[in-house]
Amino acid sequence: MANYFSSDFKLGILGGGQLGKMMLYTTRKFDITTHVMDSSEEAPCRSACNHFTLGDLMDFDAVYNFGKQVNLVTFEIENVNVDALEKLEKEGIKVYPSSKNLRIIQNKATQKLFYRDHGIPTSDFTRFAYLSEIEDAIDNGGLKFPFVWKAAQFGYDGNGVKIVRQLSDLEDLPKGECIAEDLVPFKNELAVIVVRNPNGDVKTYPVVEMEFHPEANQVEYVICPARIDEAVAKKAKNVALKVSEAFKHVGLLAVELFQTETDDILVNEVAPRPHNSGHQTIEANYTSQFEQHIRAILNLPLGKTESIVGGIMVNLVGAEGHTGDVVYENIEEIMSLEGVTPHIYGKKQTRPFRKMGHVTIVNEDLNDARRIAEQVKKTIKVISK
């Protein structure tokens, strides 16, 4: 095996967005040579990696040829050509997370079946090859409102998910493969990031909580640690570890969970990569999720996952009504607040709801952090010039 900490080792990262960019903080720190491929000339990773390749992540040849130049391939986004990854593995290039896991996770129907097959608690669901089959099932009385429609493939950031309460809610949905899930009333949406290396060492991060806007049904804050009972936190970690054990993944696995009204824990979905629910680990934990992913895929000893201090993460998304060259209004004001660190991803253009950055608020007292987070949210605006 090549020595990672010298120039003869090359790490390939598929995807050059913000998650890749934050991985590069660690590769810079460890002086690991990186090759990044992305389809955008303006990818945030472009100037922070050692070698940048312009290419389509869903294109077999692009992914295969990129992978052949490096010693190990990882990715920061699930929408990658998995056949190319599989061929690379067969030819001896290490791919972490594996193509096998990515194939399961890329399709929400196979992902749900995987949970069912492995006795992992998840909401009940039915799989449909076409949207029209859902209509048939409703007609036949096999499916009742309300339920959650999810596209089997290519959803992201809340796209590809819809609560269906009546027939007309189906109207504008994509026609392809999908699932219908039971709508489970839940108290909290939680997440646990698990990290595992090829040696089989496993660690979990503290359970985090997604706090939703009371009206907009949009995640406003990621709060670490989650403000839940010790017993619920333990149950959440155990479920996440069971998912990890089933996948035997290498790298991070972010496990999104529901805490039901009766304190059951159900798996919603997973992401085999650094995750929005772990951004606060950069400032608030001993080892950031990004460093941890790099440690894991290189089979290095895993770092300590504990929180050092309470951490809250606020996404910076493009304001409605603004499209064009981005301006971060009042960023200086939020930087005067205690324990506030903005992360700007480096996307030149904003548009409504585009993820442009995030802000971390750390404080020994999580209530103080929460109060400051609210002030941050009210103050900074991502607008166009």
Added chain:
Amino acid sequence: MANYFSSDFKLGILGGGQLGKMMLYTTRKFDITTHVMDSSEEAPCRSACNHFTLGDLMDFDAVYNFGKQVNLVTFEIENVNVDALEKLEKEGIKVYPSSKNLRIIQNKATQKLFYRDHGIPTSDFTRFAYLSEIEDAIDNGGLKFPFVWKAAQFGYDGNGVKIVRQLSDLEDLPKGECIAEDLVPFKNELAVIVVRNPNGDVKTYPVVEMEFHPEANQVEYVICPARIDEAVAKKAKNVALKVSEAFKHVGLLAVELFQTETDDILVNEVAPRPHNSGHQTIEANYTSQFEQHIRAILNLPLGKTESIVGGIMVNLVGAEGHTGDVVYENIEEIMSLEGVTPHIYGKKQTRPFRKMGHVTIVNEDLNDARRIAEQVKKTIKVISK
């Protein structure tokens, strides 16, 4: 003033070594566009900055032309052509720290005179235009052994400093301008990093302690916070603030101090930039010294300087007897220790005592951190292939 957080602002950094590289962690995070100049094709900053210029930092034209392309110039090393910086300032380019302060600091004789003029406690000294004048002073009885010889200019990393106990100790020293300082017996070598922005906001980092190898007289560990009395820590901070007030610097000012046998605090010297005594702030403090320097020179609100957790820093220097392509022997072993983060600067070639990286050890219990630091020091070796 340009909006830093958009692409029309350009920050120029003179020097592309490890301190510049660690500044770039912050410019990436804030998405600030950077131009870096260094005389080495293999400078650690090269692939992490937006634009790299090859050029001699002591050359007037190179520094001036580099500065003309950017909005604000800073530096990560004192050996920079100060006349060029002065001309840039006159032409409206912001230069932080200022050419005036750099001129004072670059010359250890003028630096010492500055302390004397401003009533800042420092050891007694005499200034000499040539080394031969020291010999004359000894002959005349005006100077007695032992004393500390310091070259007035271009010393670094312990070069340019020598304890002189007898005439023969002068033999191989440079012949130029120098000072002879009283050899002050001290209990501890301390440092305080002060940060100041153009608004005049000032903050100090916790006092750190340099722990020396009992025989080799070489700094082995930087320990934060210093294991000293509260009263001594307060005195040290006050002296550092007095130095800061005298310079009215913008950016970081690292103030190196002696704690004498009688608990007086004397200023040894200062550095107007991120400093070896502040590397542990990346992991152990709310705001790293590098982020703080960037905040200060951009006149942004200063971040919180307090420690979150105890931190110890160990320098990774090239082992004796090894010159050539570097290998970090046993780096994986130290990464399995609790709270250990290696930073590899990315210099391809090692040579004896070259600074190749550093390791930070964080722990809630500083004694545990100190124990782990010793294990790190014993385990990792910077050798050649």
